[in-house]
Amino acid sequence: MTLEEVKEIDSTYVMPTYGRMQIAFERGEGARLYDLQGRDYIDFGSGIGVNSVGYGNQRLSKVLADQTHKLLHTSNLYLIPQQALLAKKLVELSGYDMNVFFANSGAEANEGMIKLARKYGEVNFSKKRYKIITLASSFHGRTLATLKATGQESYHRFFSPFPDGFVIAQSLQDVYAKIDDETCAVMIELIQGEGGIYALPKEEVQKLEKHLRNKEILLMIDEVQSGAYRSGEFLASHLYGISPDVIALAKGIGGGVPIGAVMSKHKDLFQAGDHGSTFGGNFLSTSASQCVLEILEEEKASGALQERIELFDHKLEECLRDSQKFIKKVGVGLMVGLEARDAQIQREVINQALESGVIVLRAGKNIVRFLPPLTISREEILEGFERFRKVIV
Ligand SMILES: Cc1ncc(COP(=O)(O)O)c(C=O)c1O
Structure with a gap:
């Protein structure tokens, strides 16, 4: 298919919910994507933080291929060995005494987290606690409840009425003022993503954790x-030295x-009967995720991940030093x-970066x-920044 044909069919048949760049990719390799015209791009976005092991990963492809020959899906009416093993892996990597429910997306995981908090508030207290406090510049998803939990007002236009019981705090300090005897949980991103790559201050998070524990309010x-x-x-929660009650992943x-x-x-x-999902945790997704986590665990253990982080940080510092376009470097x-x-x-x-590849x-x-693939090579990092610098210096 040509790019023109894709544009035509897309604009006719797909709802225009995304402000899409008019480009279509055909395949990828490592941290490199190729568009329909065969032009290559170094990908520092990884599909918004999804393609953690890059493109064309042979181990992941093999696991997926093997699994498609055996079973893709049975429903959660039956035991699913891959799901059980993935839950074990997630719990072991977390180091927390937890168990796991599987969903299909970030918003859906957050919905599950919200429902858990509501049940916690219902069954543990004589007067029901149902309020969930979230932060002003947070992003938690696009379903009605997770939109309401999302503190950025711009996402709320058109879609009211929303589910009740969400309270927005302007900052971590403001959370204390928002807590009352109906609060069941506080839900936060430690490093806000969509809101602007803002890492919350560690000591303040730790202080809040203690406070919530004393008040029997969940930290989610x-x-x-x-x-x-x-x-x-593995988790930003580890970096922060906290032990949350509930965690959502996707x-x-x-x-x-x-x-x-x-x-x-x-x-x-x-x-x-309390919660469920037809697709959540099926054979395909849980076998893939086990493989992805194994690869990433190895990258971490070998020190390769840390080397990439340091090189990336160094290149960002250079951009900041040599370009007039930026004020500071953010994130973790x-x-x-x-x-x-x-x-x-x-x-x-x-x-312009896209135009420059x-x-x-x-x-x-x-x-x-x-948000580059976590397996990005040294060469790909260097080449990506070479292209990026042409735009900013
Ligand atoms: C912190 C956070 N929570 C939830 C979501 C929603 O995830 P999904 O788009 O998979 O529903 C996102 C997506 O960007 C996110 O960054």
């Missing part, structure tokens, strides 16, 4: 973007196969960004965001 961490080694650790744990997970310390809260691990002087510069840099993302009002 949305690690949909920050999880699966994106921060350099994106990078599937390496491109849709999967979400809710991990909870409250292991008996959900009982049969390979969830990083450059704060542009204004929103117009942000837009121009992203568009490197994919970067936007975040917040003026952040140019980088």
Whole structure:
């Protein structure tokens, strides 16, 4: 198919919910994507933090191919060995005493987390607690409940009325003022992604954790973007030295196969019939995720992930030093960004970078965001920044 044909069919038949760049990719290799015309791009976006092991990964392809020959799906009416093994793996990597529910996306994992909090507030207190506090510049998803949990007002236009019981705090300090005797949980991203690659201050998070524990309020961490080694650790919660009650994961744990997970310390809260998903945790997604996590675990253990993080950081420093377009570097691990002087510069840099053969993302009002595959090679990093520098210096 030619690009013109794709454009024509897409504009006729697909709902225009995305402000799409008019480009279509055909295949990928490592951290490199090829478009329909055969032009190559270094991908510093990995499908918004999804393609954690890059493109064309042979180990992942083999696992997927083998699994498609055996079984893709049976439903959750029956035991699923791959699902059980993936849950074990996630719990072991987390180091927390938890169990897992599987969903298909970040929003769906967060919905599960919200339902867990509501049941916790219902069964544990004589007066029901149902309020969930979230932060002003957060992003938690596009379903009605996760949209309402999302603190950015711009996402709320058109879609009211929303489910009740979400309270927005303007900052971590403001959370304390928002807590009352109906609060069941506080739900936060430790490193806000869509909101602008903002890492919450560690001491303040730790202080809040203690406070919530004393008040028997759940600390729920949305690690949909920050999880699966994106921060350099398996969970950003590890970097922060906290022990959350509930964690939501998605994106990078599937390496491109849709999967979400809710991990909870409250292991008996959900009982049969309380929650479910037709596709959640099926053979295909859980076999893929096991393989992705094995690869990433090895990358971490060998020190290769840390080397990439350091090289990336060094290249971002150079960009900051040599370009007038940016104010500062933000983020953690390979969830990083450059704060542009204004929103117009942000837009121009992203568009021109694409033209020059490197994919970067936007975040917040003026952040140019980088979420490269966690397996990106040294050469790919260097080449990507060579192309990027042409745009910014
Ligand atoms: C922190 C966070 N939570 C939730 C979501 C929603 O995930 P999904 O688009 O898979 O529903 C996102 C997506 O960007 C996210 O970054």
